[in-house]
Amino acid sequence: MTVMRKSFLFLFYVVVSLLIGKEFHPFSLFPMYNSFPNYSYAFLLKNEKGELIPYRKNFSKDKNAGGLAHQYYAFFNYHHYQGGFGGEDSVYIKEAGKELMAKLLQDENTNRFNFDTLRLYKRYYHLDHDSIRYRDDLMYEQAINH
Numbered sequence: 646m647t648v649m650r651k652s653f654l655f656l657f658y659v660v661v662s663l664l665i666g667k668e669f670h671p672f673s674l675f676p677m678y679n680s681f682p683n684y685s686y687a688f689l690l691k692n693e694k695g696e697l698i699p700y701r702k703n704f705s706k707d708k709n710a711g712g713l714a715h716q717y718y719a720f721f722n723y724h725h726y727q728g729g730f731g732g733e734d735s736v737y738i739k740e741a742g743k744e745l746m747a748k749l750l751q752d753e754n755t756n757r758f759n760f761d762t763l764r765l766y767k768r769y770y771h772l773d774h775d776s777i778r779y780r781d782d783l784m785y786e787q788a789i790n791h
Contacts, residue, residue: 683772684730688713688745689781692760703758708749716745717767731769731780738767742784755789763787 688710690698700709720741721728728737742765749765765784770777 682729685770686714686717687768687770688717689766689768690749691764691766693762693764694760698760698763704749704753708753713745713749713765716748717741720744731771735782738782738784742767746785746787750787756791758789758791761789761791763789 690700690703692698718728720726721733721737724737724740726733726737746763746765750763764786766781767784768779768781770779772778
């Protein structure tokens, strides 16, 4: 296929897609699909020694970092708190951490845990010129009752 033919097919696809549905990447009306923020969050669990606690080894299958991320964003949306870009108010982060920790420990057998304290961290990744940097924010800490 020639370059001219490929270019024509691409433009044809774009025009037809915009006329028919107006919803395809990157021309979506939803911010999740039409923009690329320069930050991201990850949610980590650590014990009292600062060691990472793997989700799959210690918690039910339905509990993981992705689930915590959805709950975190849902918490901020529900309460109409400003969030994103690592600028959340520390009071709101603690509130969210307490709620997320409660959901994480709900219906779990804590007797099988081999740690005494569970700490939930939000890791804030962001682009700084040509480097990716991160910062860990302690969201909540809870003693584990065995």
